[in-house]
Amino acid sequence: MFGAVEIGLLAAAVILPLLGRLPRLKPYRHLLGGGGGLLLLTALFPRDGNPIGQYLLGEAIGKLNLPREMFGIAWWVLGAWLLKTLLGLVLRRTIFPDSDGPHAGRITACCV
Numbered sequence: 001m002f003g004a005v006e007i008g009l010l011a012a013a014v015i016l017p018l019l020g021r022l023p024r025l026k027p028y029r030h031l032l033g034g035g036g037g038l039l040l041l042t043a044l045f046p047r048d049g050n051p052i053g054q055y056l057l058g059e060a061i062g063k064l065n066l067p068r069e070m071f072g073i074a075w076w077v078l079g080a081w082l083l084k085t086l087l088g089l090v091l092r093r094t095i096f097p098d099s100d101g102p103h104a105g106r107i108t109a110c111c112v
Contacts (some may be wrong), residue, residue: 003051005050013036016032016035017033019032031089034078034082035082038079041071044071046067
C-alpha cells in the first residue's frame with residue numbers, strides 16, 4: 001500500500017523533531033522541526049504513485065485543485081525559510097565567528 005519513499009519520508013519527518021529534543025541539539029530545534037515539517041509535506045503531497053496524498057487530497061478532474069497548490073506553496077515557503085536559516089547559521093559559524101564587530105551584526109541580521 002505505501003511505498004518505501006513515503007515510509008522513509010514519514011519516518012524522517014517524525015525522527016527530526018524528536019532529535020531536536022536532545023539537549024545537545026536544542027539550539028537547532030527550530031531547524032530540525034522545520035526539516036521535519038518539510039519532509040511531512042513532501043510525504044503528503046498528492047503526486048502520482050503516492051497513496052497517502054491521493055487518499056487525503058484526491059484530484060478533481062477538470063477543476064482547480066486548490067489544496068494541491070496550497071501544499072506546493074507551503075512546501076516552497078518552508079523550504080525557503082529552512083534555507084535562509086541554514087545559511088544564517090553557516091555564516092555565523094564560519095565567516096563571522098566573532099560577532100564583536102558592528103559590521104558582522106548588520107550583515108548577518110538579514111540572514112537570521
